Amino acid sequence: MPEGSAVVGLTFDAKFAWPVYDWMGVAKAAFESTNRYCARDLGPKGIRCNLVAAGPIRTTAAKSIPGFEAFEKVWDDRAPLGWNVSDPVPAAKACVALMSDWFPATTGEIVHVDGGVHAMGQ
Template identity: 90%
Template sequence: MGMLDGKKFLVTGVLMDSSIAFHVARIAQQEGAEVILTSFGRTMKITQTIAKRLPQTPPVIELDVADQEHLDTLAERLGEHTDRLDGVLHSIGFAPQGAFSFLDATWEDVSTALQISAYSLKSLAVACEPLMTDGGSIVGLTFDAKFAWPVYDWMGVAKAAFESTNRYLARDLGPKGIRCNLVAAGPIRTTAAKSIPGFEQFERVWDDRAPLGWDVKDPEPAAKACAVLLSDWFPATTGEIVHVDGGVHAMGQ
């Protein structure tokens, strides 16, 4: 019997097989879970193709977290594939290029980053909650927002909002038996990371600073942490951030 035997999960953010979300979906299936993926727009065909690389090809439903109609109908559309959800992985983030220049960014750029990268955690949780009648686990991916990182700029601010949103969700969904936790992963060379100007700055120094070392090409440690948080093995943990970064978060300069 696998750690996730009989569980049913919604996994967002599978774009390539280098995505952390892809490996969460893979591990979940290997541990006995059923998985449904989301995608939208031009990336739908890409996600459907990548989904075939999983142990079992899951359904892919359309979800743009900036589209209220998609959110309002999500539970109904999921109902075509499952009678419930035991967990949700939030692996969604986006900021316009202008948001990576802190002093020059416009509110239009910043508001987009905040909506897609922070507010969407609440939106997704509310949309999925009707199917989580027996409780469950919502897990999100963050990049430690305690610091002002080089190049991250307004995405860093969005991640700080994301982490705060997680705590408020933990407060409001806890009475319904729904746990809300985040995994703060070290830098992984994903499609999303490549869109961040200057991301290679993280790549150059992270392995040197990590007591355990760090491989920017290996998403599996972060994916395993997500899988465990989706399981029943953390029944009394919510509002937490689990660092999977080789230990960098605990080190001084």
């Protein structure tokens, strides 16, 4: 990848042990750590590495997580900005922005696109 390139991945905020997320939460925690190491190792080559922590989105992958509906039922109520599990556009726009040249000095970051749930207490 040439200098100025960007790598963007999708995660689901692994700093919490979410109900029903089980093994996927462990995998996402490892993914978030990997992102930090990629940022460290690829940064000197001018390559940025970031993640988008999206709220629950009704996707094919989500269907494979038993009990995923539990997130769908409460997320919109907890999100100050609201949340539509059927709308992937906010997460997609964040990915496009991070891949663009609008974030030339951002790497190793996790951008939350979850309606604000990450900032709310239990």
